Amino acid sequence: MRARVVDQIGKNAITAEDGKLIYSEISESLSAGKDVVLDFEGVEVFASPFFNAAIGRLVNDFPAEVLNSRLHFINLCQLGSEILSQVISNAKEYYAEDADKRAKIDAIVSDSLGRTDG
């Protein structure tokens, strides 16, 4: 599968909502055994929320060998590459946390924060 990101979400790859759209496409194709090429030609602005949602969660869904061999990025400028690398590094640390610890934190957050603040 080859996807032109600019055609999917426009030239500003900055929001988590747009990242989720791209994630869905990638995940479906990888799960079906297909290679994925993400073409960033035409994308001008990058920010971490987009990559967190689009790519970060893939770290938990697929083995590194699968992602390295079947997920490809082209026409991504150095700034985009740097943010992508940081997102992946952060995701690895996040998912490396002990599952129990994350569950405990999730429980604390759900209890104490609710959804009424702000």
Place this chain on the structure above:
Amino acid sequence: MQRRVIAKRIRSATAVESRLPQCPVRIIEVPRVRDSADFRLIAALWSRVAEVRPDERVVFDFSASPFVKPSVVVSMAGMTSQLARNGNLVLFDRMHPSVRDVMSGLGHQIAVNVLQGSRPANAVPLRVDAVQDRDGIIEYLRSEWLGRSGIQMSPLLTNEILGQVWEAYANAFEHSRTPLGVVTYGEHDSKNSVSDIVIADFGLGIPAKLAKFDARLGLASDALRWAFERGNTTELDTGFPRGLGLNLLKNFVQKNNGRLEVFSGRGKVSITADTESYDDVEFVMPGVLFQLRMICDQRRYLLSSEMTGPPAKLF
């Protein structure tokens, strides 16, 4: 001279009152704020706003402010929004023309007695986003902030700055959750090749939110330091990792000789190329206020011009 000023003030208040329905008037003088060292004055203004009763109409007196800095403008947006939601009538009075031009963007009735003054130089129009308008905000920053600065920048550098500034917006939209949303105002100084932008939300604020999340983060300075560390986030149930944005913004400012100040609750963050401090202050700033100064000189930036692409083994 003093008597003339007092007489003029009485005439002004009387003129305002005579046109309004009969209810108590509370006059709040807007202080002159020059830089972040004066932010306690903004916090004091918030305290005065908190004292306003539902039956009062509020007149903000700008006679002491021949100019308004971005931090005052965005804070006024939050204050007037809160007062309007509480049912208070809000008026602005005794503004210099430059201040009137800026504050008229808030949509409140402009009262009498506009004093003589000069137009604001290179002011960025006030913008209020109740909901996240991704392309609208980026275009606003590109055209109204960076584009009108008169400073030459490559498209690549412009895009890089826009992406970094978006990290502050993302944080604000994610955590503020108030009807007002996010307020932006800025100004540029082409002579010194700097541009300032202030982005604020008036939600719970970082220290208050993190105090619920982790009792060990009781001090505002600790909470803000935690928020700026890579990987830290209170939003753990979203299904994907987060907590990078503020850290990326911090690194960008440090690498490129910018200046970032963040005020939230009783905490303050100051970041430059040479300094990084997290302090507790004696006043309270509602929500989160980012004050960012960028040096808009192509030569001062680490260029991201190479299309190298990511390494082969990313994961």
